[in-house]
Amino acid sequence: MRFDDEFIFRTEDISPQELVDIFVATKTDRDNLNYIKSKSPLLLEGSRGTGKTMLLRVAEKEMDENFNSSRELAVFINFSKAIFVDAYKDIVYFRNWMFSKILFALKRKLEKKGILLSATGILGNYFGFIDKEENILLKLDDFIYALENSWSNKTFDISEKASEIFGVDLKRIGIIRDVDYFKALIEDICETCKIKRIVMLFDEACHNFIPLQQREFFTMFRDLRCPFISCKAAVYPGITSYGTFQTFHDAMVKKVERDITSSDYLEKMREIVKNQVGEDTYSIFVKNGENFNSLIYAASGNPRLLLKSLFMASEDLKSLKIGNVNSTIKNFYRTNIWNEHTKLSDIYKGHKKLIDWGRWFVENKVLQETINKNEKRKSEEKYQQTIFFTIHRDAPAVVKQSIRILEYSGIISLHTEGTKVRTEVFDRYQVNFGVVLASETKSTPVSRYREIISNLSIKLYSEYGINSPSYENIDELNSVETEVDIKHVLENLLHEPIDKLDITTFQCDTLKNVGFTTLQDILSAKEEDLQRAYGIGPKKARKIYNIAFNATIEYISG
Structure with missing residues (x-):
């Protein structure tokens, strides 16, 4: 129970400890939770604010609690930063980013469950080089960060950056570019660690993906299907490019809604x-x-x-x-x-x-x-x-x-x-x-x-x-053009002044005093940089960064 009388509007701001106290399940919610935890691929469809992220998080928590008996591992993967990956230079950037995000989330989840891969050498084998498990995770994190900042670097070279981070040519790292390598890794992990299957919960999968990214995501979603992987994704009705993915044949679609005529x-x-x-x-x-x-x-x-x-x-x-x-x-x-x-x-x-x-x-x-x-x-x-x-x-x-x-x-x-x-x-x-x-x-x-x-x-x-x-x-009405120059839109948006953010006048003024005047200034900075502003400590810095980030995402998403 919360007593600070401040609503939490987004599930992303709810701590795991608060999740159980805040979540309220209808019969439809319980049905959807069962579908999320099932083997079949699933698209959870609903407009903004209906509770898709909440359902994915609750399903993850319930599966975590039963993991020791079920040996079914839930991995929550947030794709909200997709818009910052410059997919137009080369779609392989985006593919690398998706597989890297999944691996990073999977690796962290295994660690939380006390499952370490260092003794098996599985990751090193698939990355094509010998390295400690924790070093691979750090390198993955660096690579993800580089890709998510590619929008601001006109000379960004993915191969060069990958070689700098991993110490090998990107072509040797099939695990973050080829679905067959990726599925083979998952199979090896499951067999070695006695895991029955891994349920991948993709959040913000299509909210802010541009059509090019959406089609690439759904291709991956379909191709990952195997006995060891179950994919679930939160999607939105309306502007979605499925490409060759067929919602009827390739996944179940369940709506997230509350019927205003229901008795409860x-x-x-x-x-x-x-x-x-x-x-x-x-x-x-x-x-x-x-x-x-x-x-x-x-x-x-x-x-x-x-x-x-x-x-x-x-x-x-x-x-x-x-x-x-x-x-x-x-x-x-x-x-x-x-x-x-x-x-x-x-x-x-x-x-x-x-x-x-x-x-x-x-x-x-x-x-x-x-x-x-x-x-x-x-x-x-x-x-x-x-x-x-x-x-x-x-x-x-x-x-x-x-x-x-x-x-x-x-x-x-x-x-x-x-x-x-x-x-x-x-x-x-x-x-x-x-x-x-x-x-x-x-x-x-x-x-x-x-x-x-x-x-x-x-x-x-x-x-x-x-x-x-x-x-x-x-x-x-003209024919619809599905492709969007999101990079141009993003560049214009990032020059918006921070006055438009949902922060106090004092916070706005003190940030301006140390040089943070636009959204780009905040999003390009690290949280410790924001703490240079008077009265901005670690907690407020994290909140201000999240406000700026969410403002960008919500604008792009409409």
């Missing part, structure tokens, strides 16, 4: 909040039950949206007044969430018209028809309400592409795939409930939310057929 939805979402604050703070929320509940339902099952909106509405967890709750829902779901969606067009410029059209379609067609339908039925005392709409399976490709991008942003979510409407087949979608409440003009969110949620019916929806008249101006 309110209880579970309240518990998420309760596990992060002290009793006094939580009692403030409980005493203002309707205000609290309206924020919970507005979040549409997304824990991060709930925590962020609750923090805003409660004036930093001090109160929960009805006026603040109404204005927060209006602003957060009418402005903030849409701004995040629109920001995607700055990164995926080839998608700009699709992104803009998708927003126009939802705001001007779907939301308007939804609100009109609800108001009409209410006035006729028919009571049934909706937040659903359907798109015909054979609707124009550009329409479906726009819808997928809206899923990525969390504006909408797929509710039912392939539902029959008369003789035609449609996909049923659900609009984020907060977005619906924020669009209401005749009533406030707190006074309206229960009317809708109590009478919500999946049988009531707006229907958009193959050639719906609502698909206006789709002929003007």
Whole structure:
């Protein structure tokens, strides 16, 4: 239990000790945890903040606790720094980076389990040189660091750097460039250490990979399949390039979602909040039950949206007044969430018209028809309400592409795939409930939310057929360019001033005083360099670096 009354919005900031106290499992979560721990390859799909990283971390912890009896080893691998690897110079850079990250994580996990490879000589054999086990790990770390900083070095030469670090030609180190060598190493480790299989948990696998990297990752994901390796990855709906990877044949896909109509939805979402604050703070929320509940339902099952909106509405967890709750829902779901969606067009410029059209379609067609339908039925005392709409399976490709991008942003979510409407087949979608409440003009969110949620019916929806008249101006949408010059975007972003970071004015000023004025200044520095600033110790330096890094990642990811 935490008592410092400061929400943790990202799983990356949760310590292993806090994980058990904070995690709240629904039945779907438990099912997904079982799939994560199973043998089959798995893609865990959900928009930002739905809890994919949390599930991977909890699965790892549960497998760790049972390792001695099951001999199944979970290895968590974070790929969040993928955007910093300059894959455009040569895709082999990225392949080397992926295998190096996996090896580094695997080696550390084996050590934590008390399994040392030094006596076996396995690693040395596969690296093509004789060296102590701990030296190989240090060299891997140096190599990963060099690759993650390749974006800032125009003259970076991977072969030269590898020779400098490892003392041998890169071509002799097949383990970090060839999947067959890698699988052979894993097999040898498993047989030598009596490990049944290794479950690789890839986090941020596609959130910020550029399409070129995504295709390379999924090729590796598919090729790693063998009796000794089970791959699982957190992925996002929408902008993902699978290449020759076929989601139906090459992996199971399970969605991370919380159904707002489930009987335990309110209880579970309240518990998420309760596990992060002290009793006094939580009692403030409980005493203002309707205000609290309206924020919970507005979040549409997304824990991060709930925590962020609750923090805003409660004036930093001090109160929960009805006026603040109404204005927060209006602003957060009418402005903030849409701004995040629109920001995607700055990164995926080839998608700009699709992104803009998708927003126009939802705001001007779907939301308007939804609100009109609800108001009409209410006035006729028919009571049934909706937040659903359907798109015909054979609707124009550009329409479906726009819808997928809206899923990525969390504006909408797929509710039912392939539902029959008369003789035609449609996909049923659900609009984020907060977005619906924020669009209401005749009533406030707190006074309206229960009317809708109590009478919500999946049988009531707006229907958009193959050639719906609502698909206006789709002929003007250009073909999508999937490739992105992420290096150019990254260079522009890194010149942004640190004033935009979520740090105090004092911290900002003191950092500027010692020369840290841009994001690049912070990300290019080591944490001890940041400590030159007055009042910045080791703990604050780590937090400031993470804030700068996450700000970069979130911008690139949209």
